[in-house]
Amino acid sequence: MLKRTRSTISIMAATALIAALSACDKRQAAVEEKGPAEKAGKQLDQAAARAGEELNKAAEKAGKGLQEMGQKLQNEAQEAKKKE
Numbered sequence: 001m002l003k004r005t006r007s008t009i010s011i012m013a014a015t016a017l018i019a020a021l022s023a024c025d026k027r028q029a030a031v032e033e034k035g036p037a038e039k040a041g042k043q044l045d046q047a048a049a050r051a052g053e054e055l056n057k058a059a060e061k062a063g064k065g066l067q068e069m070g071q072k073l074q075n076e077a078q079e080a081k082k083k084e
Helices: 002-032 036-083
Strands: none
Touching: none
């Protein structure tokens, strides 16, 4: 009779332990999932990064245009000096 009681208690304890561990796993999975605010924040970060890249490209293009314009002005100034 005592062995049956111990076996029953052991089985109940193991069942309780398994249930507790599975509940912890569910909580952990819920923590790892991203909520709507986190997803929106990530999308905003990605959009900002893309916008930054586009701004860099536009700035490079404008810089090259300014360099070309400066070179043309220098050439024209030299030509004007030669004519004097």
